[in-house]
Amino acid sequence: MRKDMNMDLNFNWTYLMCSIIVLNAISWTQAELFTAISEVEPLLETHKRIIDDLDDYIAKEEKRLITLKKHLSLYKREHEKAMEDIPNYLGNPINAFTLIKRLTTDLDFIESSIKIGTEYIKNITMNHDDVKYPALEDLTGAAQALTRLQETYHLDVHELSEGVLNGVVYSTPMTAGDCYELGRALYNEKDYKNALAWMTEALRKYREEKEPYHFSEIDVLEYISFSHYLLGDVRTALEWTKKLLVLDPKHPRAPGNIPHYQKTIAEEEARKLKRLRGELGDEPAEEKQAISEELSEYHKERKSYEILCRGEMDIPTEIAKRLHCRYLTENHPFLRLAPIKMEYMYLNPDVVIFHDVMSDDEIHFIQEAAKPRFKRAVVHDPKTGELVPAHYRISKSAWLRDEESEVIARVSQRVADMTGLSMDTAEDLQVVNYGIGGHYEPHYDFARRQENAFKKFSGNRIATVLFYMSDVAQGGATVFTKLGLSLFPIKGAAAFWLNLHPSGEGDLATRHAACPVLRGSKWVSNKWLHQGGQEFLKPCDLEYQDEGIVRKIPKPVPKTFR
């Protein structure tokens, strides 16, 4: 009771103090204004301000809630779709990209938008630290994967943004926000050409959608004009900057850029004029030629790689007509009872497909064993021999040893039966899963002479057995850029080829690549066999042929490799 009284007393005291302060303020203000009705009139202005402010605040809050509700329903809708068929959903690169986007940049936006309105949910990501969140790097990776697909498979940006693939609708259309984030990620990676294409798409969708976004049309215009500038098209950059200025004459950067662009254009004009008049010398020709030769080599390979990935090249008829299938019955007595179906895909160098050499159960077992050990796939740095991640190999991989399971040992034994080679010096089974747009650019499986790889192995990689552990809905072929051969994955089959000439020299014709996965998920496993132990099975030869030329190796390869 006493306590309550105290509280009351306290309350009264505080209340009184507050009242005095408020009254003082009001009476002071009133005293000033009451003297003339004209002085009160401005209060209506204040009154209106408050109405406007509140209106504004409520409109913003409503807009904020509408945006949040839209995000929520989109998250729910996409989640439902994903749960209907997870592999099919995630096998679609646009879905994979937008999922990452919803868990990175969109989530940042949602969090900051919630923070503005209420302190109720402080930080969604902090509330759920037991689940995985993609990083901004993932968004960049997914953005680069999309452009890789777009370039390799000649996909049209506009169609792609509408969720259409080769004329077939295959995902929800992308929003202006999706295109904007994609463009921004590419811009930050200095891929201005693709950034420009996606920002242009973002602008079109932004104007059509008329939805509230955390960015404005001005932001998109600035990216477009800057991309043009950084691509060296200053005139177009100037045009877009002028368009931006119409919308926002007080833009913090655009007014300053205009004179800079104009000056650059004038300088370019002057240089052109001088060159026409012959007042400027030519650029050093030798250097230019060396660079262009190297580039043209790269472009040539790139072109054949892309054509092969699209499955647009047939192997030469003189080889095609000699290709055949046969049953493998040698190498193991068991094969006489259950022969393996061998299909020759290329001759000299021979590339063979063995059919039905890994069962669905084995595949499932291997996938489950590999998953918890997956790491970003690495390549040998040719200089140091160190294993490093590289943009040209995007996949996750894990190594499985024969000793750890009867299934893995059985697969190794099958490789021995298939190839007739010794497994004594083979590497463990490398299991690989390619993610969104995952690929491995043209490479050799053997180490070049100057490379420092395979120090711990017995000689070089003499042969590759590549098991296909999944079909791939679209893309994902293994292509041999020098041979003009594409192998499209068939679940349960394995490709086999020798990487070395009988002399032990690397066979340059075996250069090959894994094309980006356009739709679906690609699983493979590699079994690499080494030279050691094969001496009697594959004897050495001091002569070998490369690209039609007979060559002699300078030094014989030693018979013992350890």
Ligand SMILES: O=C(O)CCC(=O)C(=O)O
């Ligand atoms: O995945 C493929 O198709 C080829 C993979 C490959 O060449 C490699 O891992 O060395």
Ligand SMILES: [Fe+2]
């Ligand atoms: Fe390879």
